Every structure is written in structure tokens, then in C-alpha cells.
Amino acid sequence: MVNKKVLIIEDEESVLKVLSTKFTHEGFTVFEARDGEEGLELALKEKPDLIMLDVVMPRMDGLTMLKKLREDVWGKKVPVMILTNLSDDKNIAEAMIGGVYDFLVKSSWDIEDVIKRAKERLNLS
């Protein structure tokens, strides 16, 4: 049991389910959100130890959500990992300014890698 809370914000149902299942299996407590608005609300309420954030989403996109999150005293410091398959430089630059810990391109990573990086970030490995 790692006893850590992770919030996954992702509109793609299958990716969300895969991540959620895997993190749960690894002993995390998982919260799920399907757009930026829902994600922000849940983040501020549950104060997770780590946030996995998709970029392209309906209602509120990931980068807008991130900007709002960083305005919060608690949200300023929470580690955020960006999940996306858009690999254009502008998004990366924006995410860096937002103080994101890690940047991932979805199609190129393996699920084990995500778990590994998440654990590293939380000093669990």
C-alpha cells in the first residue's frame, strides 16, 4: 500500500480506465475527472498527492485548468504530470511555465513507465 492519492483528469474513457485500474492495482487511491472543470473542483476538494492531466479536453482544457490550479495556495505546489499526444512545442513551453514536473507524450510511453515516474516523483521508489 502506497497510501497516496492520485487524480487522473482525462476525457478519453479507455485511457482513463487503464490508468485508474493500474494506479489502483499499485495501491493508490484514485480520483477520476473527465474535463478540466471537474478536475479542478476535485483537485481542490481532495488535495491529491499527484495530478495526471490531459491537455485536449472539452469544457476546460488541461492548460487552462493548470493555470487556475497554480493560482491556489495548495495548487501551486502539487506535482502535475501532463498527458498528451499533441507534441507541439508551444504546449510544452506553456506547461513548463506552469511549473509542471514531467511532460509525457501519450503514444510513446508505456503504462509501466508512467507508474514508475509517478512513484519517482513521490519518492516511493
Added chain:
Amino acid sequence: MFFYLRRASTYKQLFLVQEEKFQKQQQEMSRKVYELAILKELGERVGYSLNIEKIIDIITGSLGQFIEYSAVSYMLLEQEKIIFKIHLEQSVSRPFVDEVKERMLRSLSALLDKEFKVNQVTETLTGAILIEDLETPVRSYFNIPLVIREKVVGVLTVANTKSGLYQEEEMTILYKITKQASQAVNKLQEVVEMEQGKLEAMVESITDGIVMTDLDYRVMIANPAARQAIGLPLAQEISIFNFIDSLGGKFDIRGRLEESVKLNKVIKSAEVLLGEKFYKIYVAPVKSESVLLRGEILGGVVIFHDITPEKEVEKLREDFTSMMVHELRSPLDGIKKISKLLSEDYIRKDKKSYNEFISLINKDSGKMLELVNDLLDVAKLESGKFQINPQTVDIRELIHERQSFFKPIAEENEIELTVNFTEDFPTKIEIDPLRISQILNNLINNSLKFTDTSGKIEIQGFIHHLNKKLNDEAKDLGLKWFNVSDRYNLQKFPDALVVAITDNGIGIAENNQQMLFNKFVQFQASARGGEKKGTGLGLVIVKGIIESHQGKIGVGSQEKQGSTFYFALPLDSLIKINK
């Protein structure tokens, strides 16, 4: 004798008077002839030149026949300098010339209320030589302004070392000559201006910015688009410096003009960003077309071609591609990850999770297939290879089928989905049933997406008649219907079968309505909570299919009230009714 003598003297006197009168007439005649000669010469020269300097050269060149002077001179205002030309009939000293020059400069300053300096003057001296020792002050002097179209362009002067010359008579002659010369120029300029006006009207209406300069980089023409390119108001005087300032380090307009004229070639710039717009700048030499001066380079032209629209289309295309990549990659990525996960024991043992993942794979692959099909349809439509396969179909049945298909989803969202046909709405017609079903799926799906729970969607079927407006027809039938704009009102469209889908959903803002059928634009409307936005391809395909049936598609909507999407298929051309 005395008497005789006296008479004789009277006669003589009389004769003298006569003689004097005759001489005066002679003078008058020669003056007239002279004026005529000058005017004729002016006319001929002016015929192919508007060069004021040349015209004044003609006047001063022949003035000596009529007025006595030591020197005749003129000053002409040029863009950056003052031309001073003095012709000496007799030798004078340098101070004489300088005095004439200074006096003329003062007159010019007074006339134009502007300060001029001696170092701005370029001097040309012709005629007799200067002799330094001569004591030749300016004793007589006469000065008249040269006016072209009510604008002072210079002064003309005669000066003499003798005093007491230049009375009213001489002045009158000089005035007359310059006035006539100026009138001739005016007339010619009017003609030229009229021609120029036609040309300018043409140049002004061109959307590319056009600037023409002469060989001294004076701006001869600058159309509104050119002013707009450098952000200069219409009324303001314009010079090459406005362009140099605005272009800054981005484009060396003067250097390029020089290069273009010198090498007689067209120069093209890379993209230049001016304000918020992108331009390509072309510089080319301007050559004379007239018989006399054929091929002679008169100046240069600079063309500012606005490429912003092309850039915007390019951006749209890039956005579109990146969106498509995202839309294809996401489900594919999901499938890949699920399949990896399914190989793990703990998932296989959990039957519920296992089934859930299998159904997700099914959903994702279905989504991808749909998108690939859409992309193929669009590609076919764009290349003109889209084909329909008409068959005799019961359209009423086809619509009812779609209603049954969507009923469960509608009920799930507490949306009422009804069908309403008029009596004269046909049953059997010739259409491509698969394609028309695809259209109905698309339109009903959109309505469901943008209609809130406990909303209403109605599929309406009626007949449109030529010369009637759809809006009125729907109203007469008592249909709930959103007004379509004139463009979609089908007044000139032949009798047609109309199928419309009207909902009371969130509606579409007026300016977004025009973009609905554009491949690259997916307007920013948020679908019902959590629902994903589509790819924007659906309506493009719908439009393509309808047009393949010779039909029309249209939309009417009001924000927060709802929308009507319809398609109309002409009864006579493609559709045969077998009632």
C-alpha cells in the same frame, strides 16, 4: 508760305503721329506673333512633356526678342532642391548674379511663406561671361510668380544694369505670356489628370498595395491599400520616408527600388509582417510605353501583396491536421494500453473489469473506423469522386427507422423525439438510402448532443414550392421552425421534398452558422456536459451528399432557443415519385 510751312509742319506732325501709331501697331502685331509663336512652340513641346523646366526654357529663350534685359532667370521648386537658371545677355559681375539670386529667393520665400536657403539652390549660368571688375549693380528688376493650377512653382525674373526699365507695358506682356503658358499646362494637366483619374480609380480599387515612384523616389501613386499596409491615414501627404520608417529593418524599399531600376528586374521579398498582416513585397521597374520614349525607365513600382488570408488557411489546415491526428491517436492509444493491461493476471481474474475493457476496445475501434470513413468521404467529395447509389426507397419508413434507432438514446436523456409528415409528403422516391440514413444519423445525433434533458426534437417532412419561402411554408403548416436567412430560404428553388430536424436545444450564434459547413472550422459550442465535440466533418459530408442529390442544405437557429437543420431534394430532377 508760313501757312504752308505751318501746314507742312502740321502734316509732318500728323505724319509723325501716324507713324507712331503705325509703329505701335507693328509692335502690337509682332507681340501677337511672338505670343503666338511661343504658344505654338509651347503647345508642341508641351504635347509630349509636362516638364515645366523645359517650357520655361522656351519662354526665356525667346523673350529677348521682346524685352530688353541684362539677364533673364528663373527659379523652380523641386522636391529637395531649388533650380536656378540664369541667362546673361551681356557680361555682368558676380555680385549681379548673386543679387538676382537672393532677391528671387526672397520672393519665393514670401510667396510660399517658407524659409529657403542659398545652399539649397543649384545654379546654372549660360550666355555672356562674368567679368569681375565691372560695376554692374541691379538697377532694374522685375519678378513674376510662376503659377500652375493655383500653386506657386517658382519665379521668373528679368534684370537690367540700366535703371528705369520695366514699365507697365513690359510687365503686362510678361504676365500674359506666363499666364498663357500656365493655362496651356493647366489644360494639359487636366487631360492628364483625367486619364490619371481613371487609372487611379483602378489602382485604388486594387486590394494589393501599390506605390509608384519616379527616379528620384518621389511617390507618384500610393493607393489606399498601400497606405493601409504601413498604417498611414488617407488624408496625410505621403513620401518615400513614410515607407522607409514603417518598413524599418524589414525591407529596404529604397535600396530595392534602386536595384530594380538599375538592373531592370523584378525583386520579390520574403514574408514581411506589417502590423498584424503578412505581406509579400514585389519591386519592379516602370517602363514607358509611349512611342517616343519606349523602354525608357520612368521609375519603380512597389506592390504589397497581402498573404494573410493564405496564411490563415494554412493555419486552419495545420489545426485541422493536428486535430485529426489527435482524434485518431487517442482511441488507438487506448486500444494499445488496454491490450497490454489485459495480459495481466489480476485483470483477467476480474470478470467485470475484463468485460468493461473489451467493450472499450470495441468503442474505440468503432470511433476510429467512423473517423476514417468520414475522412475518406471528404476526400472523395473534394476530388469529385463521391458517388451515390439511388434506389427506390420509402422515405417515410426510412425516417421512422431512424427514429426507432435513436429512441433509446433520446429516452435516456429524457428527450422527446417525434416525426411529423404532411399529407402530401411522398413515400416512394429514388435516393441513396445508405447515404440519406447517414445524413439523418448525423443531424439527429447533433440535435441530441446540443439539446438538454427534457428537450424536444422533431423530424419534419413537407413539400416546398417554387417561389415560396421556406419560412412561410413551415409557418403555414403550423410547424415549430427556426427562421432561416434569405440565403437558405429557397425562394428560387424548384419544388422539393424537405426534411428538417428542429430542436429546442442551445442553438447557434448567427456568425457561427455560416461556418457550420466548412471543413476546417469547428465552432466552439460546448455540448451537453461531458459530451465530446465532434470533428466538424459531419456537416461537411452531409452537405456533400445532399449536393450529390442536386439538393440543398440549410440552417436556422436562435441562441438558447434551438435550431432547424433541413435538406431539400428537388422533386423533378433526381427524384421520381411513384405514389
